[in-house]
Amino acid sequence: MPAPGTVLIIGSGLGGLTLAQSLRAGGIDVAVFERDRSPWERPQGYRLHLDADAVNAVREVLPPHLVALFEATSYFTEPFTTILDTDLTVARRLPAAGDVHANVDRATLRRILLTGLDDVLHFGKRLERYESTSAGVTAYFGDGSTAHGDVLVGADGIRSAVRARRAPHLSTVDAGITAIYGRLPLDVARPRVPAEVLDDIFAIASDHRKVFLGLGSVLFPSRHEQDDYVVCVVGGRHEFFPGTAGRSGNDLRELAARALADWPGGAADLVRQGDPGTFFPVRMDTSVPGTLDAPTNVTLLGDAVHAMTPTLGRGANLAMRDAALLGRALRTVAAGDSDLDEALSRYERDMTAYGFRVVREAARIGEQRMAQNPLPAAALQ
Numbered sequence: 001m002p003a004p005g006t007v008l009i010i011g012s013g014l015g016g017l018t019l020a021q022s023l024r025a026g027g028i029d030v031a032v033f034e035r036d037r038s039p040w041e042r043p044q045g046y047r048l049h050l051d052a053d054a055v056n057a058v059r060e061v062l063p064p065h066l067v068a069l070f071e072a073t074s075y076f077t078e079p080f081t082t083i084l085d086t087d088l089t090v091a092r093r094l095p096a097a098g099d100v101h102a103n104v105d106r107a108t109l110r111r112i113l114l115t116g117l118d119d120v121l122h123f124g125k126r127l128e129r130y131e132s133t134s135a136g137v138t139a140y141f142g143d144g145s146t147a148h149g150d151v152l153v154g155a156d157g158i159r160s161a162v163r164a165r166r167a168p169h170l171s172t173v174d175a176g177i178t179a180i181y182g183r184l185p186l187d188v189a190r191p192r193v194p195a196e197v198l199d200d201i202f203a204i205a206s207d208h209r210k211v212f213l214g215l216g217s218v219l220f221p222s223r224h225e226q227d228d229y230v231v232c233v234v235g236g237r238h239e240f241f242p243g244t245a246g247r248s249g250n251d252l253r254e255l256a257a258r259a260l261a262d263w264p265g266g267a268a269d270l271v272r273q274g275d276p277g278t279f280f281p282v283r284m285d286t287s288v289p290g291t292l293d294a295p296t297n298v299t300l301l302g303d304a305v306h307a308m309t310p311t312l313g314r315g316a317n318l319a320m321r322d323a324a325l326l327g328r329a330l331r332t333v334a335a336g337d338s339d340l341d342e343a344l345s346r347y348e349r350d351m352t353a354y355g356f357r358v359v360r361e362a363a364r365i366g367e368q369r370m371a372q373n374p375l376p377a378a379a380l381q
């Protein structure tokens with residue numbers, strides 16, 4: 001295969017943007033194609049927990065002034081998950097693996113990752129299909145346009161159009177869980193929750209039905225407190241959250257609060273304090289672990305290949321780790337230190353090994369804590 005002259009990235013999520021930054025830093029020609037018409041067309045969630053995978057990726061791919069901005073807008077938490085009783089008192093604090101944990105605002109992180117990429121980002125470009133030959137890859141978009149490159153990367157999320165062609169045998173399945181996310185202003189949450197909820201990575205309580213309430217803070221270290229917030233998530237088996245599609249924020253907040261109506265100590269009232277405009281539902285799917293066939297000039301990263309339920313808070317971390325790893329691999333090819341085939345083969349072997357390991361772990365913990373559907377038996381090996 002030729003050296004990576006031009007790399008086409010499909011999708012401008014956290015993985016695609018991290019890869020674009022890495023390639024740009026390495027002087028590799030890159031173009032990013034995103035189906036949304038702008039970076040802010042769709043709400044994409046609030047708080048993100050980042051661990052060493054994402055933090056190291058940021059430090060590796062971004063120029064120093066953007067790394068400094070990232071550090072200044074990240075809240076480095078205590079390395080614990082707080083387990084709460086249903087009355088919202090602290091039952092215990094579980095030490096988290098790794099020693100770097102940051103809670104960040106997703107929109108702020110995306111804004112940082114988008115910086116300096118204006119000339120390579122193309123919005124309103126939904127990939128419909130691609131054709132790959134030994135001479136390169138042609139991408140075909142919904143608006144009738146095409147793009148040609150030497151390598152194409154599917155960073156297009158859980159319903160990846162790239163995966164559907166590159167690895168049609170890899171599937172996703174319903175995890176059985178619905179969750180409703182919303183935001184509480186910090187000054188509303190602070191008097192109602194133990195201090196650990198604000199200091200730790202995340203706090204979670206669950207009942208005998210495995211219906212859960214999760215709380216995670218986003219505190220901007222160098223900004224005024226009015227920007228700070230606590231994200232709340234109420235979830236469990238679909239049957240406890242019927243008919244969430246198309247409901248207003250007000251309705252979703254009430255549905256979430258009612259699911260906690262029997263809890264002592266004000267959990268339902270806490271949820272009712274959330275800003276109604278911020279509530280949205282998520283039906284959780286998970287990838288089914290498998291293998292990738294021999295590498296071609298088309299590869300995958302992030303949720304496009306190993307999407308997982310958010311029990312471990314690791315999906316974005318892995319997408320960014322993949323991007324840094326793939327960026328490094330393509331840079332060795334550009335430098336003439338490696339053949340493209342060899343570099344992609346190594347990348348895909350490593351990425352699927354750690355990615356699918358975490359998918360299995362997230363499913364195992366998800367089953368214990370929130371009654372997630374088990375993965376098909378064949379995927380557990």
Ligand SMILES: Cc1cc2nc3c(=O)[nH]c(=O)nc-3n(C[C@H](O)[C@H](O)[C@H](O)COP(=O)(O)OP(=O)(O)OC[C@H]3O[C@@H](n4cnc5c(N)ncnc54)[C@H](O)[C@@H]3O)c2cc1C
Pocket residue numbers: 010011012013014015016033034035036045046047048049050125126127128155156157158159160161181282301302303304310313314315316317318319
């Ligand atoms: C509510 C919620 C909370 C979460 N919290 C955490 C957390 O705390 N920590 C953590 O690590 N992970 C978390 N995750 C998981 C994390 O958000 C994902 O794993 C991560 O965003 C995956 O990044 P990605 O770049 O692979 O895909 P995505 O972020 O899904 O980006 C894919 C992009 O591709 C675009 N696209 C899709 N199809 C096409 C197409 N055909 N053509 C062109 N563009 C296309 C999409 O519009 C999108 O912009 C959470 C997820 C959710 C839903």
